[in-house]
Amino acid sequence: MNQQEAKLRIDELRNQLHTHNHNYYVLSQPSISDFDFDMLLKELMELEEKYPEFDDPNSPTQRVGSDINLEFNQVEHKYPMLSLGNTYSEDEIRDFETRIKKLIDGDIKYVCELKYDGTSISLTYKNGKLVQAVTRGDGVKGDDVTANVKTIRSVPLQLSGNDYPEEFEIRGEILMPFSVFEELNKEREEIGETPFANPRNAASGTLKMQNSAIVAKRKLDCYLYYLLGVNNPIREHFDNLQTAKNWGFKVPSHTALCNNIDEVIDFIKSWDEKRDSLPVPIDGIVIKVNSIDQQEELGFTAKSPRWAISYKYKAERVSTQLNQVTYQVGRTGSITPVANLEPVLLAGTTVKRASLHNADIINNLDLHEGDTVYVEKGGEIIPKIVGVDEDNRINGADKIVFIENCPECNSELIRKEGEANHYCPNDRSCPPQIKGRIEHFISRRAMNIDGLGEETIDLLFKENLIKDIADLYILKKEDIVPLERMGDKSADRILNSVQDSLQVPYERVLYALGIRYVGATVAKKLAKAIPSIDQLASSTLEELVEVDEIGNKIAESIVEYFSDEYHQELISKLKTYGLQLEKEVSDSGEGSNKLEGLSIVISGSFEKHSRDELKELIELHGGKNVGSISKKTSFLLAGEKIGPSKLAKVEKLGIPMISEDEFLEKINS
Structure with a gap:
């Protein structure tokens, strides 16, 4: 066989194996025997080894994985991987529809999907080939696990057909089927290893393994359910899924297009009865608005899309013994009681602790020492106690009374008034509060200072090298290198990252300060309305509540923070060290007040800018983005394919309409 003949045979084998793989793992319709498949794969491997010049990273031979250990690189998501809000009742589902109808006009159709209980993944394809697979991570950045994902047989390495976009992203869930999970746990028990608690943990742990050859043996599966970044005329989510299925993706077959919310509720009820029959775990139903145009119009909150929500099936409940209640101190001084329990299996995991939240919860449960308690997971990450078996209470057991003094510094x-939580007021010298504020300050959404984990902060604090967030900026290499588990490389990484944080924009610095009730979204609103820390510090309560979405509670907290002499000195230090304490003009261009006082609605599709880009331009020039048309709407920024009901409302109220070109001319004139 000469080189040209080898190339032809390699291409032929790759095409055959891609087709057989799809038939078996996606369609569940095998067209050849396992033995014949293995023989074709063996022939291909031998040819690729003999002719390395024809190497292809998406060859079917990549499915077997490699025994070379690899470290995962962090990758920033092109589109944030947001979480979904949870609902637990029919009324909450109807409330979801009510909220939507307040923001958009016209008929609404919904897509119902099974909520798979695995680990989220985002796949990127270019020219029909898989180029990258990234985990959800924190929603902003995730781990590049491409080598591991290539071993999953239901993930196409090369797409079918020729009508797919040049580049796009598709998201879904990587799962471990129950049968594989049970087999894996038997093997682990036989060799003396601890079995996995549930299929989700097993799938997640497998995907993060450093050895893709082992991942290949774990027989993971992948269901895809969200296509995005696609430049095509299909403007309906359900149709996008069917198209993705034609390209070779394993799109769930148990997906339904519903014409109204009653059909959605029927779908939820039907799957509550038959969900245990599935080969993979689910924990609820995801409901999405079908129209992409309506999705774009509804937009997102800071944490989740407004056009989608999940319904969680009723949680499993178990009983166990309460051994002890302990108390944790948060970075704001908030005291959280935690129930330490006799270990018990709940929804596939062993539960040892449950949150009690605050003193009122303890009192309402009438908890006594040694009580038999009922525990649920529900929508909580940490399980919670939902009741007490009073009939089994130990005679003479003492009632659990909330502590009066801080468990860390003994402050009263x-x-x-009006708050549920108790607080330790000793924010200057209570160790968990100090360390907690520093951990918040360096976190990814705040200053994103790398190399400083919880253990390192604890070490620096114990060595008296840091007493507050400002001390990070006076750390020296000779301070860090001698410490346990440290060295030149670790010290350089920390100090370089601290230096890089001086470029973090004002709104994130504001969030990083850890002012009570000022989260990332509130910090962004404040930075836009009050563009410097000095202006914010001198703002009155009345001025603050005038800012969009700032209520009395947030305003009072801000005033209290900046009236404190300690915080004034802290801000003064941070200024000296060069942090960004003023808002810079946006990179997208110079701002203006040309749209000041105008409320603008965006509708339709546009040629020159995306909806998000147009919204940024509106804000940059002083305007306000509004979701629905009313008498207060200043004008409609109109693209193509506006719904007829929206046009009718505009005409009825006499709202002006301007095109994208007219809008751009307006702000650029």
Whole structure:
């Protein structure tokens, strides 16, 4: 066989194996025997070894994985991987529809999907080939696990057909089927290893393994359910899924297009009865608005899309013994009681602790020492106690009374009127509060200072090298290198990252300060309305509540923070060290007040800018983005394919309409 003949045979074998693989793992319709498949694969491997010049990273031979250990690189998502809001009742589902109808006009269709209980993944394809697979991570960045994902047989390495976009992203869930999970746990028990608690943990742990050859043996599966970044005329989510299926993706077959919310509720009820018959785990139903145009119009909150929500099936409940209640101190001084339990299996995991949240919860449960308690997971990450078996209470057992003093510094706790939580007021010298504020300050959404984990902060604090967030900026290499588990490389990484944080924009610095009730979204609103820390510090309560979405509670917290002499000195230090404490003009161009006082609705599709880009331009020039048309709407920024009901409302109210070109001319004139 000469080189040209080898190339032809290699291409032929790759095409055959891609087709057989799809038939078996996606369609569940094998067209050849396992033995014949293995023989074809063996022939291909031998040819590729003999003719390395024809190497292809998406060859079917990549499915076997490699025994070379690889470290995962962090990759920033092109589109954030947001979480979904949870609902637990029919009324909450109807409330979801009510909220949507307040924001958009016209008929709404919904797509119902099974909520698979695995680990989220985002796949990127270019020219029909898989180029990258990234885990959800924190929603902003995830791990590049491409080598491991290539071993999953239901993930196409090369797409079918020729009508797919040049580049796009598709998201879904990587799962471990129950049968594989049970087999894996038997093997682990036989060799003396601890079995996995549930299929989700097993899938997640497998995907993060450093050895893709082992991943290949774990027989993971992948269901895809969200196509995005696609430049094509299909403007319906359900149709996008059917198209993706034609390209070779394993799109769930148990997906339904519903014409109204009653059909959605029927779908939820039907799967509650038959969900245990599935080969993979689910924990609910995801409901999405079908129209892509309506999705774009509804947009996103800071944490989740407004056009989608999940319904979680009723949680499993178990009973166990309460051994002890302990107390944790948060970075704001908030005291959280935690129930330490006799270990019990709940929804596939062993539960040892459950959150009690605050003193009222303890009192309402009437908890006594040694009580038999009922525990549920529900929508909580940490399980919670939902009841007590009073009939089994030990005679003479003492009632559990909430502590009066901080468990860390012994300061007397306070509870403000109208608040549920107790607080330790000793924010200057209570160790968990100090360390907690520093951990928040360096976190990815805040200053994103790399190399400083919880253990390192604890070490620096114990060595008296840091007492507050400002001390990070006076750390020296000779301070860090001698410490345990440290060295030149670790010290350089920390100090370089601290230096890089001086470029973090003002709104993130504001969030990083850890002012109570000022989360990432509130910090962005404040930075836009009050573009410097000095202006914010001198703002009155009345001025603050005038800012969009800032209520009395947030305003009072801000005033209290900046009136404190300690915080004034801290801000003064941060200024000296060069942090960004003023808002810079946006990179997208110079701002103006040309749209000041105008409320603008965007509708339709546009040629020159995306909806998000147009919204940024509106804000940059002083305007306000509004979701629905009303008498207060200043004008409609109109693209193509506007719904007829929206046009009718515009005409009825006499709202002006301007095109994309007219809008751009307006802000650029």
